[in-house]
Amino acid sequence: MKLGVILSEAVRTEETYDRLQAEKLSVVLAGNGIYHAVSKKNGKASEVLSKKADFYVLTEDLESRGFTAGDLVDSKIKPIGFDGLVDLIMDQHDKFIWL
Amino acid sequence: MARKLKQLYLVQRPPIKSENPKLAYTHAMASQTAEIYLEDGEEVIPTLAMVGDGVYNVVNNQQLMKHYGLNSNENHVQMALLIDLKVLVCKEDLEARGISADRLADGSALGADMTIEVVPFSEIQKEMEATDQILCF
Numbered sequence: 001m002k003l004g005v006i007l008s009e010a011v012r013t014e015e016t017y018d019r020l021q022a023e024k025l026s027v028v029l030a031g032n033g034i035y036h037a038v039s040k041k042n043g044k045a046s047e048v049l050s051k052k053a054d055f056y057v058l059t060e061d062l063e064s065r066g067f068t069a070g071d072l073v074d075s076k077i078k079p080i081g082f083d084g085l086v087d088l089i090m091d092q093h094d095k096f097i098w099l
Numbered sequence: 100m101a102r103k104l105k106q107l108y109l110v111q112r113p114p115i116k117s118e119n120p121k122l123a124y125t126h127a128m129a130s131q132t133a134e135i136y137l138e139d140g141e142e143v144i145p146t147l148a149m150v151g152d153g154v155y156n157v158v159n160n161q162q163l164m165k166h167y168g169l170n171s172n173e174n175h176v177q178m179a180l181l182i183d184l185k186v187l188v189c190k191e192d193l194e195a196r197g198i199s200a201d202r203l204a205d206g207s208a209l210g211a212d213m214t215i216e217v218v219p220f221s222e223i224q225k226e227m228e229a230t231d232q233i234l235c236f
Binding site: 010011031035040041042061063065066067 | 116165171
């Protein structure tokens with residue numbers, strides 16, 4: 001299964017994310033989820049980024065919160081716009097879930 | 100009889116998705132308009148303090164208007180500074196998130212004389228002890 005995940009919370013309250021497995025897994029950090037892409041709390045990057053997956057961050061939500069692509073804590077995170085998100089959803093994955 | 104009521108608005112959540120932090124700013128600013136209901140000598144003194152993920156509220160260059168057509172909390176903080184409200188930000192929580200002082204909202208763009216004060220949590224603790232009411236957002 002090719003699975004996409006939208007993660008939109010800064011403080012996670014679910015455990016589903018840790019258990020997810022897929023042949024291809026993509027994680028889109030949107031909304032307050034973008035803080036996982038720009039913050040190193042006490043010098044440590046978010047554990048969200050430790051998952052084996054392709055990571056994306058929604059540029060609109062990044063900039064709305066005062067950050068830019070230059071603030072990303074890991075080069076494996078790719079900034080995308082809404083058009084890129086549509087491509088991910090429609091063309092590259094079988095299913096998308098929103099955690 | 101002269102009476103001063105001190106209120107501390109403690110903001111703990113990030114700026115967007117919840118209306119909660121925005122209410123802290125609007126309530127703190129509106130407290131000045133409450134003066135019309137007060138007797139001579141009575142005064143409400145609001146202070147805003149950002150702790151935890153609340154420090155994200157004062158990151159500058161928030162482009163919420165550009166992308167979603169909404170005023171950002173950066174704008175609200177600037178307005179609060181413009182009307183001379185004291186705005187405190189927890190130094191430890193900024194540092195823990197890797198946010199430097201030069202990334203903070205600047206009220207001078209709107210003509211504010213006040214600036215955001217970056218203080219250790221111990222100073223915010225003192226404010227909590229000295230205030231009459233603490234409101235958490």
